[in-house]
Amino acid sequence: MSTWINGLPATQLNADDRGLAYGDGLFRTLRLRDGAPLLWRWHWARLQADCAALRLPCPDAGLWLGELAAASAGVADAVAKLTLTRGAGPRGYAPPTQPQPTRIIQISPRIPPAAEFYQHGVAVYACALRLGHQPALAGVKHLNRLENVLARSEWSPPDYAEGLLCDSEGWVIEGVMSNLWIRRGRELLTPQLDRCGVSGAARAWVMEVAGSLGYQVREWRLRPADVLAADEAMLCNSLIGFWPIARYQQRRWSQFPAADALNRAWAEAG
Amino acid sequence: MSTWINGLPATQLNADDRGLAYGDGLFRTLRLRDGAPLLWRWHWARLQADCAALRLPCPDAGLWLGELAAASAGVADAVAKLTLTRGAGPRGYAPPTQPQPTRIIQISPRIPPAAEFYQHGVAVYACALRLGHQPALAGVKHLNRLENVLARSEWSPPDYAEGLLCDSEGWVIEGVMSNLWIRRGRELLTPQLDRCGVSGAARAWVMEVAGSLGYQVREWRLRPADVLAADEAMLCNSLIGFWPIARYQQRRWSQFPAADALNRAWAEAG
Numbered sequence: 001m002s003t004w005i006n007g008l009p010a011t012q013l014n015a016d017d018r019g020l021a022y023g024d025g026l027f028r029t030l031r032l033r034d035g036a037p038l039l040w041r042w043h044w045a046r047l048q049a050d051c052a053a054l055r056l057p058c059p060d061a062g063l064w065l066g067e068l069a070a071a072s073a074g075v076a077d078a079v080a081k082l083t084l085t086r087g088a089g090p091r092g093y094a095p096p097t098q099p100q101p102t103r104i105i106q107i108s109p110r111i112p113p114a115a116e117f118y119q120h121g122v123a124v125y126a127c128a129l130r131l132g133h134q135p136a137l138a139g140v141k142h143l144n145r146l147e148n149v150l151a152r153s154e155w156s157p158p159d160y161a162e163g164l165l166c167d168s169e170g171w172v173i174e175g176v177m178s179n180l181w182i183r184r185g186r187e188l189l190t191p192q193l194d195r196c197g198v199s200g201a202a203r204a205w206v207m208e209v210a211g212s213l214g215y216q217v218r219e220w221r222l223r224p225a226d227v228l229a230a231d232e233a234m235l236c237n238s239l240i241g242f243w244p245i246a247r248y249q250q251r252r253w254s255q256f257p258a259a260d261a262l263n264r265a266w267a268e269a270g
Numbered sequence: 271m272s273t274w275i276n277g278l279p280a281t282q283l284n285a286d287d288r289g290l291a292y293g294d295g296l297f298r299t300l301r302l303r304d305g306a307p308l309l310w311r312w313h314w315a316r317l318q319a320d321c322a323a324l325r326l327p328c329p330d331a332g333l334w335l336g337e338l339a340a341a342s343a344g345v346a347d348a349v350a351k352l353t354l355t356r357g358a359g360p361r362g363y364a365p366p367t368q369p370q371p372t373r374i375i376q377i378s379p380r381i382p383p384a385a386e387f388y389q390h391g392v393a394v395y396a397c398a399l400r401l402g403h404q405p406a407l408a409g410v411k412h413l414n415r416l417e418n419v420l421a422r423s424e425w426s427p428p429d430y431a432e433g434l435l436c437d438s439e440g441w442v443i444e445g446v447m448s449n450l451w452i453r454r455g456r457e458l459l460t461p462q463l464d465r466c467g468v469s470g471a472a473r474a475w476v477m478e479v480a481g482s483l484g485y486q487v488r489e490w491r492l493r494p495a496d497v498l499a500a501d502e503a504m505l506c507n508s509l510i511g512f513w514p515i516a517r518y519q520q521r522r523w524s525q526f527p528a529a530d531a532l533n534r535a536w537a538e539a540g
Contacts, residue, residue: 023293134402144414
C-alpha cells in the first residue's frame with residue numbers, strides 16, 4: 001500500500017491531528033484506472049458538500065487528481081482512499097480559526113468482488129444496531145464511524161456479504177458500507193438520508209442515469225417490510241458497483257434486471 | 271508538549287490507524303501532579319468500562335501509570351491526554367480479530383482556569399446543536415466527537431466559558447467538555463447518560479463523595495427549565511473541578527455553596 005500525506009510519500013501523521021482526536025474530517029473511497037478516478041464528478045461533488053457541512057476548506061480538484069495519479073503510479077487498477085482532516089491543533093474541541101487541513105491518499109491494488117455476487121446476488125444481514133439521528137451530520141462521509149464498526153462486527157463472512165442498517169425509529173437507511181435501492185416495477189427507491197446515513201457517489205450516479213435506463217428514482221422513507229415486498233433490491237458503492245440482494249431475512253430474490261442494467265451502464269461509464 | 275506512543279517517545283502514528291479512519295478508540299484527559307494522576311481510581315474505572323463498550327482490550331493500569339510518569343517527567347503540574355485506538359488495520363469497517371491497540375500519551379503543562387470562574391461563576395451558552403441518541407455508545411468517551419466540535423464552534427470566548435447541550439428530544443445532557451449538576455435544596459441532580467453524552471470521572475467522583483458533604487445525588491432527566499429553576503448549577507470535569515454557573519439564558523446565580531464544597535473536597539482529594 002502506498003500512502004501520501006500533504007503531497008508527499010509518507011506513512012505517518014502527527015499524533016495531535018484532529019482527525020484522530022475527534023474524527024474531525026471526512027473521507028472517500030474510489031476506484032482508479034491508470035491513475036484516473038472513476039466517476040470523479042460525483043465524488044468531487046460529494047467531497048465539496050461534505051467539506052461545507054464540516055466547514056472545512058476543500059483543496060482544489062487539481063491537487064487531488066495530481067496526487068492520486070502520482071501516488072498510484074504503476075497500479076493500473078487501484079483503490080484510493082482520500083482523507084481530509086482539520087489538521088493538527090491544540091487540545092480542546094474548538095476548531096482552529098486558520099486550520100491547516102491534512103490530506104491523506106492511500107492506494108491499494110483493487111481486488112474485484114467475486115463474480116457470483118453479481119450473478120446470483122448476495123445475502124444481507126439484518127443488523128441489530130440502530131443508527132442514531134443527527135441531522136447536522138447526516139449524509140456526510142465523516143470520520144465518526146463507530147456505528148459502522150459496531151454494526152460490521154455483528155456478523156462474519158462468508159455467510160453475509162453486507163449488513164442492512166435501520167435507524168432508531170426502524171426505518172431502513174443503508175448498508176454498512178453501501179447505499180440501498182429497491183425496485184417497484186419501473187421505480188427505484190432509496191432511503192432519505194436527512195437524519196443519518198452516508199450519501200455515496202454511486203447513489204448520486206444512479207439518480208442521474210436511472211432515467212436513461214427507463215427507471216424513475218425517488219428518495220423515500222422505507223421500512224424493512226418495503227424491502228421484503230420489493231421486486232428487487234440492491235446495494236451500491238464506488239468499489240462494488242451494484243450487488244443484487246439474493247437474501248434478506250426470510251425473503252429470496254433471483255431476478256435482477258435493474259442491478260444488471262445499472263452494472264452494465266456503470267462499466268460503460270467507468 | 272511531550273508525546274509517547276506505545277511506550278516510547280514519538281510524535282507520529284501510522285496513517286492506517288483505525289483511530290483516524292473511524293474514530294475507533296477512546297480517550298481520557300486527566301491531571302498529573304509530579305507524574306501521578308489525580309483521581310486515577312475513577313479514570314481507571316471509566317477507561318475499563320469504555321474499553322468494554324468498544325470491545326477493546328485495555329492495557330494494564332501499571333503500563334499506563336509507568337508511562338504517564340515517564341512522559342511527564344519534569345512537569346510538576348501537567349495535563350495528560352490518554353488515547354487508545356484499535357490500532358492499524360486494513361481498509362474496511364470490520365475490526366481485526368487480533369487488534370494491536372495504539373496507546374498514546376500526550377503531556378502538556380497545566381494552565382489553571384481563571385480564579386474568577388470559581389469565585390463568581392461562568393456564563394454558559396445554550397448550544398443549538400442537539401445530541402443524537404445512540405445507546406450503544408452513550409456515556410463512552412470515544413473518538414467520535416464531531417458533535418462536540420460543531421457545538422463548540424457555536425460560540426467564542428470570552429463571552430461564554432462553556433456551552434450546554436440538549437439531546438434531540440430537548441433534554442439537557444451535558445456541557446461540551448463537562449458534565450452538569452444542578453442543586454435543589456440538599457439534592458444534586460445530573461442528567462442520565464443512557465442515550466448520549468459522556469460519563470466523566472469527575473461526575474463519578476461526585477456520586478461517591480456527595481453523601482459525605484451532606485448532599486443526595488440522583489441521575490435524572492432534566493429540561494432546560496429545570497436548570498433555570500435550580501438553586502444552583504455547576505459544570506465539572508477532571509481538569510477544572512467545579513465551575514459554578516453564574517448565567518444561563520435569562521437566569522443568574524450568585525451563591526454556590528455546593529460547588530464551593532465540592533471544590534474544597536476536590537482539592538483535598540487531589
